[in-house]
Amino acid sequence: MGAWELLLVGAVLALGLCGVLVPGVPGSWLVWAGVAVWALRDPGSLAWGVLVGATAALLAAQVLRWQLPPRRLRQAGATRTLAVWAGVGALVGFCVVPVIGAIPGFVGGIYGAERRRLGSHGDAVASTRTAMRAGGSSVLAELFACLLIVGAWAGAEIWG
Structure with a gap:
């Protein structure tokens, strides 16, 4: 696979990661499609292994999302800014402590x-708990699966 093709696959994966945080955008599907195109263009056992692992991780994340209690984030007061901050925090955590750092x-x-919005520590902790109960857990499950897949893809490209 050429450099431009790898860059395009990486862009699709990044778009998919952003899409996980935006309601209505099929972020996990974009991540899977990027890995599938990469595996089809660069056929090898490692590429196919990453694709099979990506499929299994996304299926597990979807099952987990359906098992978590469905609640509305908007009713809890979650905003797009909150989703952006959560996504940036997950990305930074993922880079600082690979894979498992995404959760904290x-x-x-x-x-x-x-x-930043409320000012005090106690109010922020209570609001964070409410946001995580309202739907952050399901978003986190999907985001974590997608970050795991992107990490596997990057590792396969770098060391494979």
């Missing part, structure tokens, strides 16, 4: 947004 980064991003 996600929660930390929500806390940072709420602390």
Whole structure:
């Protein structure tokens, strides 16, 4: 696969990661499609292994999303700004501590947004709990699966 094609696949994966945080955008499907195109253009056992792993991770994330209690984020007062802060926190956490750092980064991003909006620590903690109960857990499950897939793709490209 050429450099431009890899760059295009990386852009689709990045768009998919952003799409996980935006309601109505099929972020996880974009991530899977990017990996599928990469595996089809660069056929090898490692590429197919990443594609099979991506499929399994996304199926598991979807099952987990359906098992979590469905609630509305908007009713809880969540905004797009909160989603952006949570996504940035997850991305920073993912880069600082690969893969598992996304979880505390996600929660930390929500806390940072709420602390900035509300001002006090106690109110921000209570609001973070409410946001995580209202739907942050399901978004986190999908975002974590997508970050895991992007990490596997990047690792396969760098070390494979």
